[in-house]
Amino acid sequence: MILRSVVGKLWLTIILLVSIVLIALSLFLNQQVDKSYNRTHKHNLERLANEVKTKHVNLNQVQEVGRIFDTYMVVVGPNGTVDTSISKPSTPQEAEDVLQLVDMNQVRQGKQFTGTGKINSTGHEIMFVAVPYSLKNGAPGAVVFYQQLNESIEEDIKKWILYSALIAIALTTIFAFFLSSRITQPLIQMKKAAEKIARGDFSARVRVREHERDEIADLTLTFNRMAGQLDDLVNMLSHEKEQLTSILRSMTDGVITLNAKGKVIMTNPPADRLLAIFREPGNLSFKATLPPPLKEFFDTVVKEEKEIVGDITEQGRTWAVVMAPLYARGQLRGAVAVFRDVTEERRLDKMRKDFVANVSHELRTPLAMLQGYSEALIDDIAQSPEEIKEIAQVINEESMRMGRLVRELLDLARMEAGHIQMHLSHLDVTQFIQRVVRKFQALARERGVEVTGEVAENLPIVRWDEDKIEQVLTNLIDNAIRHTPEGGAVTVRAFQSGKHIFLEVEDTGTGIPEEDLPFVFERFYKADKARTRGKGKSGGTGLGLSIVKHLVNAHLGNVTVRSQVGKGTVFSVQLPVEVPEEVEAVKM
CATH class of the missing domain: 3.30.450 (Beta-Lactamase)
Structure with a gap:
């Protein structure tokens, strides 16, 4: 060597x-x-x-x-x-x-x-x-x-000349090795320092003797300056990289950087979660291939060399994607994609449109009836007192229905804005259930439906907002009676499980289709889309169950539904025995 x-x-x-x-x-x-x-x-x-x-x-x-x-x-x-x-x-x-x-x-x-x-x-x-x-x-x-x-x-003289030459060569060998070692020692030190720098230790330096200021010493000083500048540059790049990584990690938007071949070279956590959705089972590396929706965006960006904006949808979620080309010295070297989960925004936008459409639809029917029957009165179409009374009755019911719709809309708007004022008080669940059941028995008898209450023994005294829980049961029982045919039954139950009280309203009505169950608590959603209101009957507004959900959530509870078409429906409300006082102090 x-x-x-x-x-x-x-x-x-x-x-x-x-x-x-x-x-x-x-x-x-x-x-x-x-x-x-x-x-x-x-x-x-x-x-x-x-x-x-x-x-x-x-x-x-x-x-x-x-x-x-x-x-x-x-x-x-x-x-x-x-x-x-x-x-x-x-x-x-x-x-x-x-x-x-x-x-x-x-x-x-x-x-x-x-x-x-x-x-x-x-x-x-x-x-x-x-x-x-x-x-x-x-x-x-x-x-x-x-x-x-x-x-x-x-011959002796020649031998001495030869011996002198050999001795000179031997001495030259020794002194040459010493001299070459001394000359090359700084070079060896620079080599070792360069190897440390190559391994990532940018603090490596070569010692320079003060009394030796020759060309090698100047080279050593230059090497040390270069190493120092390289160390500063690497530290600056590392600092900028850490800042960029921190920024990317703190972003709620996903960021994906692609090279010219479409391979993923950098992502942040939101992007990792998105790419994990497209990951094939057993494939632990999502960087092997770009997901098909993003691949289409990338191909378009590379081909047209311009920014592309669009949406991708997968597993019920929607992301808004913006992908732009990346250039280096005038050459296309890849692309960067920024995407945001807009599922909730799209859902809210759809809800807003549906809300406007539903409110318009719900108001248009009573308004049309009010206009039609009022014109009948003005045009003296109704001649007998009975006809006049019947028209007035319809006008009264439709106006009451419009008033109820407006009140429920205002209540729901306040609830969705977080303005639910709680008034907690101690309540005997047994007496409370009996009172609510008695309130509906007269209405139920008119429709040929039996309403009964089943309350477990030894239920504790609870701490709820009585008016709001009564509103919850009122909406649920009213819905049950309206959707239960004559001869059917509605049962209201109350029982305890652990630290929670369960209130259930079960009917033997028409039931709710399985595909409609996830949406019954949304505004204006009606499972029975084909039902019509006959004369003298007031249909629902489609807001009751949405109000029920907000009131139950305000009590830190939960409401669920299970149903079978033709057999009936059960709404189950889970409430804590005692709602914390902090809930009462805060406007939800």
């Missing part, structure tokens, strides 16, 4: 450069040693030869002195033979071997001949110089001076 690091590469580079330089220097020095060594021998021999040639010194003395310095002499006579009287070679054969190396023709012509060669008899390498020389009798001759080349000294 070290060879792949900066330290190893720098270390090897220095070693290679120094090694190449030292090897080249060693080769050069070896070559110079050879040249210098040979040049020294040659200079000494030539100097000695010139002295003998020019000054005619005593050869015997020269021979004796030369031996001290390992210099030998061979004297050649006119006929080219060795003069043994003066020459003192190591051996006679050596003198012959030396002469074989000399070009005597050049010497006889008065020229100096210098060279090197190998003596065959001994195998020694020699350097020689031959010069012309006049013998004692004046005869021309020659003198050859030679020296053996001492290779051991030359």
Whole structure:
């Protein structure tokens, strides 16, 4: 691994450069040693030869002195033979071997001949110089001076040069490693700091020595500044992301961000709840595919690159959706969808429209009858007192019906606005039920219906608003009598279960269809849509059960209904034994 690091590469580079330089220097020095060594021998021999040639010194003395310095002499006579009287070679054969190396023709012509060669008899390498020389009798001759080349000294010098180079390389290796480590240490620290930053630790910094202000120190300072700026930027982005996440989580509207391929990349809790509705069973990831309704919106936004507004409905709920394209540097990179649950708003809007339509319908019938019968009186259509009385009776009943409708509308409006004034008092449930039942017995007998009361024993004294609970029972019993045919029965029960009192009104009337049961407590809703009012009969307004529900809720209770067509209906009112005093103090 070290060879792949900066330290190893720098270390090897220095070693290679120094090694190449030292090897080249060693080769050069070896070559110079050879040249210098040979040049020294040659200079000494030539100097000695010139002295003998020019000054005619005593050869015997020269021979004796030369031996001290390992210099030998061979004297050649006119006929080219060795003069043994003066020459003192190591051996006679050596003198012959030396002469074989000399070009005597050049010497006889008065020229100096210098060279090197190998003596065959001994195998020694020699350097020689031959010069012309006049013998004692004046005869021309020659003198050859030679020296053996001492290779051991030359080899020793070369070995020391080699050893010096190896020692230099070894020292260079050590110092190069130390130097490269010292140079690259800040780089290694920057690498470790960069790895920490890559792992998310943006607080990582590299220490800078104050006395080292070189390029690497400047690079380290720049790295620290970059890390600091990156840390600040990440903290700012993280803060903005947390703010955006908090805003999205606190929004009641759902927000979905989509990429260019329609994949969900970000949602808030309301959006998660919406997408969970479209999630297939067993599919825990709603981001795999976009729900079909939203997919249609997304395809339109991508195709037309404009904002789309619309509604989607699923499982009985409605959402208003606004989806707009998202751009990055002029390119479409996705879309963002904002949606709001408008189920209640749509329901209230429908209720408002239905309310206006129902009120108009309920008022139009009595008004038409009042107008028609009043015109009959004006036009003297009724002649007999009985006819006049009958018309007046109808006008009176319709006007009373209109008055009752207006009162119930006002009461219901106050209740829905939260203005129900409670007057709580202690009440004996048994006596209360008996009194209410007696009030309806006369009306029931006229219609051939039997009204009875069934009250459990030992019921506690309750704390209710007597007038409002009586209004609840009045509406329920009146509805039961009107929808029970002649010969039927209406039963009012009261019993206790836990901390609650249950009041039930059961009839044996026509019953309510199962599909109508969830809507019976809505305003103007009438299960018997086909019924008609005959002359002299007053129908319901469709507001009674809605008023019952508001009054029961004001007592912190609950009202339910169960029914079977042709068998009858049971309305059950659940009330606490004692309504808290705080309810009385607050206008509901």
